[in-house]
Amino acid sequence: xxxxxxxxxxxxxxxxxxxxxxxxxxxxxxxxxxxxxxxxxxxxxxxxxxxxxxxxxxxxxxxxxxxxxxxxxxxxxxxxxxxxxxxxxxxxxxxxxxxxxxxxxxxxxxxxxxxxxxxxxxxxxxxxxxxxxxxxxxxxxxxxxxxxxxxxxxxxxxxxxxxxxxxxxxxxxxxxxxxxxxxxxxxxxxxxxxxxxxxxxxxxxxxxxxxxxxxxxxxxxxxxxxxxxxxxxxxxxxxxxxxxxxxxxxxxxxxxxxxxxxxxxxxxxxxxxxxxxxx
Amino acid sequence: xxxxxxxxxxxxxxxxxxxxxxxxxxxxxxxxxxxxxxxxxxxxxxxxxxxxxxxxxxxxxxxxxxxxxxxxxxxxxxxxxxxxxxxxxxxxxxxxxxxxxxxxxxxxxxxxxxxxxxxxxxxxxxxxxxxxxxxxxxxxxxxxxxxxxxxxxxxxxxxxxxxxxxxxxxxxxxxxxxxxxxxxxxxxxxxxxxxxxxxxxxxxxxxxxxxxxxxxxxxxxxxxxxxxxxxxxxxxxxxxxxxxxxxxxxxxxxxxxxxxxxxxxxxxxxxxxxxxxxx
Numbered sequence: 348x349x350x351x352x353x354x355x356x357x358x359x360x361x362x363x364x365x366x367x368x369x370x371x372x373x374x375x376x377x378x379x380x381x382x383x384x385x386x387x388x389x390x391x392x393x394x395x396x397x398x399x400x401x402x403x404x405x406x407x408x409x410x411x412x413x414x415x416x417x418x419x420x421x422x423x424x425x426x427x428x429x430x431x432x433x434x435x436x437x438x439x440x441x442x443x444x445x446x447x448x449x450x451x452x453x454x455x456x457x458x459x460x461x462x463x464x465x466x467x468x469x470x471x472x473x474x475x476x477x478x479x480x481x482x483x484x485x486x487x488x489x490x491x492x493x494x495x496x497x498x499x500x501x502x503x504x505x506x507x508x509x510x511x512x513x514x515x516x517x518x519x520x521x522x523x524x525x526x527x528x529x530x531x532x533x534x535x536x537x538x539x540x541x542x543x544x545x546x547x548x549x550x551x552x553x554x555x556x557x558x559x560x561x562x563x564x565x566x567x568x569x570x571x572x573x574x575x576x577x578x579x580x581x582x583x584x585x586x587x588x589x590x591x592x593x594x595x596x597x598x599x600x601x602x603x604x605x606x607x608x609x610x611x612x613x614x615x616x617x618x619x620x621x622x623x624x625x626x
Numbered sequence: 627x628x629x630x631x632x633x634x635x636x637x638x639x640x641x642x643x644x645x646x647x648x649x650x651x652x653x654x655x656x657x658x659x660x661x662x663x664x665x666x667x668x669x670x671x672x673x674x675x676x677x678x679x680x681x682x683x684x685x686x687x688x689x690x691x692x693x694x695x696x697x698x699x700x701x702x703x704x705x706x707x708x709x710x711x712x713x714x715x716x717x718x719x720x721x722x723x724x725x726x727x728x729x730x731x732x733x734x735x736x737x738x739x740x741x742x743x744x745x746x747x748x749x750x751x752x753x754x755x756x757x758x759x760x761x762x763x764x765x766x767x768x769x770x771x772x773x774x775x776x777x778x779x780x781x782x783x784x785x786x787x788x789x790x791x792x793x794x795x796x797x798x799x800x801x802x803x804x805x806x807x808x809x810x811x812x813x814x815x816x817x818x819x820x821x822x823x824x825x826x827x828x829x830x831x832x833x834x835x836x837x838x839x840x841x842x843x844x845x846x847x848x849x850x851x852x853x854x855x856x857x858x859x860x861x862x863x864x865x866x867x868x869x870x871x872x873x874x875x876x877x878x879x880x881x882x883x884x885x886x887x888x889x890x891x892x893x894x895x896x897x898x899x900x901x902x903x904x905x
Binding site for chain 1: 632639642669675884891
């Protein structure tokens with residue numbers, strides 16, 4: 348009914364971290380917290396981890412990103428989110444690949460884009476900035492070696508034998524009490540003799556997620572600082588592998604998929620939203 | 627990119643029970659288990675409780691419904707699913723409202739459709755057939771009054787003071803052991819002095835859901851048989867209220883919403899699907 352009317356969106360994912368992109372080359376769309384929350388609702392709306400508003404560039408950047416979490420709140424930056432947004436920007440002809448800059452609320456970010464062999468997929472990498480590593484903590488939580496890493500957002504990387512055996516939510520929530528502003532917690536194992544690490548993440552305010560871009564960068568930086576991996580690290584998230592390159596800056600790379608194109612009427616999405624639960 | 631190409635779908639929900647409808651007036655589309663599962667994946671695909679394939683009618687029915695669960699398996703019938711499919715059939719001009727018949731794998735079902743005041747919504751009711759009530763069991767599981775109801779699929783309705791206080795998944799799973807073919811379990815409370823009941827449902831093989839059409843019918847039929855409600859019953863599901871009318875047959879009625887129109891490339895959806903988890 349609305350295919351050629353309404354608000355146009357596309358649904359993307361990077362390693363299972365999924366986003367709805369509102370492509371808005373003329374900067375005319377008002378997304379807003381209520382619409383973002385209604386769109387992200389996986390049963391009453393469309394469903395996604397967040398909404399990315401793709402806007403005209405500013406300050407020399409080709410395009411700009413405005414990011415809403417699933418609860419409608421704003422966030423400055425998302426590693427997988429900006430990779431998905433870059434795919435939509437190329438698809439819409441708003442940028443010229445392979446290299447362009449995206450303005451974010453955390454500052455400009457340099458992106459490299461390479462089309463995939465198959466329609467609908469691309470490999471996208473993004474400069475995630477300089478990690479700020481805390482001191483080594485040999486016997487931190489539950490006897491795990493630990494290290495804080497600031498990637499613009501706070502992380503605690505815990506090194507242990509088997510992330511699969513951890514109750515990520517319970518331990519992750521427990522650790523929050525030691526961090527008044529909250530912290531993202533990475534449970535990490537290194538595959539012996541390789542530059543591959545396996546990761547599970549507790550995201551502050553979210554719970555366990557299938558993939559975390561900043562968490563993958565923090566984990567690779569910590570593992571490198573411990574001398575366990577080199578400078579090109581494969582980080583196996585539950586939703587798939589991401590590649591992290593360390594050269595002062597941290598670069599995050601991986602596949603993105605454009606899964607669907609959508610058309611919605613914002614008034615209908617808001618009216619169809621989840622009611623207050625009566626029990 | 628695909629708005630005017632690819633496979634066209636629409637996303638609907640009835641009380642938070644959400645479906646992707648593939649409108650296929652010429653019966654040319656092959657949906658299949660793999661594509662249904664990939665589409666229903668809420669992170670790697672689009673996300674829904676099921677896929678409804680809307681086909682040309684047969685045996686005197688105006689249209690036909692083919693239903694895939696989120697895991698790709700087939701199901702005969704869904705009360706909320708057929709209500710969503712009816713909305714898509716009216717939108718596509720495949721049927722003439724207000725009254726038409728939908729062929730399902732459980733037999734033909736009569737539907738009544740009324741457009742809503744707002745674009746994107748409708749009130750749809752469906753004849754869910756004749757409930758087969760088991761005997762009253764005054765002190766069944768955990769001292770609750772209970773009754774089995776066959777709505778084409780098996781239900782156990784448990785009457786208790788406060789569904790909100792029940793661990794629906796734990797109790798629902800525990801009850802399965804007594805039913806070799808499995809059973810849907812309804813935890814029900816009646817609002818004193820009204821024809822309103824509050825419901826939480828454990829769906830066999832799924833877990834707790836926000837709304838269940840056959841479960842709402844089973845719960846209303848059991849509560850009526852116990853003399854607790856009349857013949858027009860409001861069933862408050864966690865995802866919103868549904869209306870059940872009892873006159874030998876059971877009729878299920880409620881709002882449906884068409885939330886989004888989508889275009890997908892099936893090959894991309896399959897390629898973007900969830901990888902085998904490596905941990």
